[in-house]
Amino acid sequence: MGHFGKTRISVDELYHGIINHDRLMLSKAITLIESRRKDDITRGAELLDKIISHSGKSIRLGITGVPGVGKSSFIESFGSQLTQKGHRLAILSIDPSSSKSGGSILGDKTRMEQLSHDPNAYIRPSPAGQTLGGVNNKTRETILLCEAAGFDIIIVETVGVGQSETAVKDMVDCFLLLMLSGGGDELQGIKRGIMEMADIIAINKSDGDNVGASKQTKKILENAVHLFPPHEINWVVPVSLCSALTKHGITEIWDDINRFIALSQSENFFKHNRQIQNAHWYRQLVDEEIKHTYFDEEKRARYRQIEAKIIANEMGVRNGLRKLFES
Numbered sequence: 001m002g003h004f005g006k007t008r009i010s011v012d013e014l015y016h017g018i019i020n021h022d023r024l025m026l027s028k029a030i031t032l033i034e035s036r037r038k039d040d041i042t043r044g045a046e047l048l049d050k051i052i053s054h055s056g057k058s059i060r061l062g063i064t065g066v067p068g069v070g071k072s073s074f075i076e077s078f079g080s081q082l083t084q085k086g087h088r089l090a091i092l093s094i095d096p097s098s099s100k101s102g103g104s105i106l107g108d109k110t111r112m113e114q115l116s117h118d119p120n121a122y123i124r125p126s127p128a129g130q131t132l133g134g135v136n137n138k139t140r141e142t143i144l145l146c147e148a149a150g151f152d153i154i155i156v157e158t159v160g161v162g163q164s165e166t167a168v169k170d171m172v173d174c175f176l177l178l179m180l181s182g183g184g185d186e187l188q189g190i191k192r193g194i195m196e197m198a199d200i201i202a203i204n205k206s207d208g209d210n211v212g213a214s215k216q217t218k219k220i221l222e223n224a225v226h227l228f229p230p231h232e233i234n235w236v237v238p239v240s241l242c243s244a245l246t247k248h249g250i251t252e253i254w255d256d257i258n259r260f261i262a263l264s265q266s267e268n269f270f271k272h273n274r275q276i277q278n279a280h281w282y283r284q285l286v287d288e289e290i291k292h293t294y295f296d297e298e299k300r301a302r303y304r305q306i307e308a309k310i311i312a313n314e315m316g317v318r319n320g321l322r323k324l325f326e327s
């Protein structure tokens, strides 16, 4: 078995490796779907079609929160409990900073020391890509590959700074928001929109001297969630306290997740939601492809010329649109 890109591994070999839970093959398959080389794109599509009937049988869980809230510590404690129960857990970390700076807030494997040595856990940073659609597409495909490789819980982790949450919300079954105690008024810089996406809220670091403040924040948040638009299912977003450090409250969050999944299955939302997500996914890719194929160098230059005129108030937007498409 040669290195990827030198001796090519066939799509068939990757497929059989994945469905036989071979982690090395899974990693190589993810590298394949992340590749932008033309023939890799074709092979990736072929592989995804082969594995699709093996995918879908997992709980897809989104986890977000501001840097420092304790996401990796939480996933470490939470995830270890799950693997001890016999679950197989894949953790995909989306790092919005990675494509720009080369450095990263997330995505460092050593962040989850214990899980990174756990044979039932698989950790993979997901590159943010150049567009939001990029995040969306590669991560979604990675979810499918991990499911086909037998992982029954997929965690998609993202930094809660408001860039990729919407994309993640649109690829998971349940969205968990981690928060901290204090800062009730401005809600800790977490945008209201992100709070409204949450199916479950947990206040982490509710240990030691923090417990009192956490209980207060819990009350504030419980009031806040009642003012949010109603959930698609008959669900009131629970706010609970936890500590990734002492592991207090972690089991209860897993119980909340299971209650949520059970309810969304019984109300037929679970399947419906995934169908809508697939439709969104497809539409997004089609939109991107249209933009990509239509906007060649010349069109892009023309776009910028017209844009400059619009900015300078020398041309109306409507006329700009007409001019752009008339050529």
Ligand code: GDP
Residues within 6 Å of the ligand: 065, 066, 067, 068, 069, 070, 071, 072, 073, 074, 204, 205, 206, 207, 242, 243, 244, 245, 246
């Ligand atoms: P992330 O940036 O959201 O992934 O946050 P980390 O998991 O890296 O945690 C940030 C810091 O908070 C680290 O120093 C952790 O040790 C600490 N931390 C995380 N969870 C807890 C917790 O439940 N209680 C306390 N006291 N500290 C925590």
